[in-house]
Amino acid sequence: MKxxxxxxxxxxxxxxxxxxxxxxxxxVFTQWKAPDNFKIEMFVIRVGDWGGYMLLDCDNPLAVHKFCSMLPAFVFEARPVVPVMDAVRVELEAIAFRDELKGK
Structure with a gap:
């Protein structure tokens, strides 16, 4: 899951x-090592701000939760995401399903 x-x-x-x-x-952060199951695709800081973004692929939500618990001076949000084209594909499938119901 990303x-x-x-x-x-x-x-x-x-x-x-x-x-x-x-x-x-x-x-704390300089001693942290990403777990083996963290596949980090992007890890950036907002310019002029104390915050940032990480896009990662990880098969264990508890590992993500552990990372978000490591630095209590920050407020973290971890949102599951999917590629746009995958989302568009399933949205089109959902629309087709709804459209089939109209005729019944």
């Missing part, structure tokens, strides 16, 4: 709390 993971920084409070959160994030 997942699009997005994250944004949680409100931390004072400027020093933000600085300490950034230090801790980098301390």
């Amino acid at each position: 997942y699009m993971i997005t994250w944004s920084e949680r409100s931390q409070g004072s400027p020093i709390e933000y600085e300490n959160a950034q230090k801790r994030i980098l301390e």
Whole structure:
């Protein structure tokens, strides 16, 4: 299953709390290694912001959940995604099914 993971920084409070959160994030992240079942297709940061995107293929939703739990200073969203052409194909199949029902 492909997942699009997005994250944004949680409100931390004072400027020093933000600085300490950034230090801790980098301390944790620089020691993290992607699990073998993570096939990362894109991993980017939003310019001028504390957040980003990761597109990955992973067969274990718990591994995705574990990644999203690693940095509590961020709010994560992990959304299952499918290629556009696959979505269009099944949407056309659904339309055809509905259209067949009209005549009955």
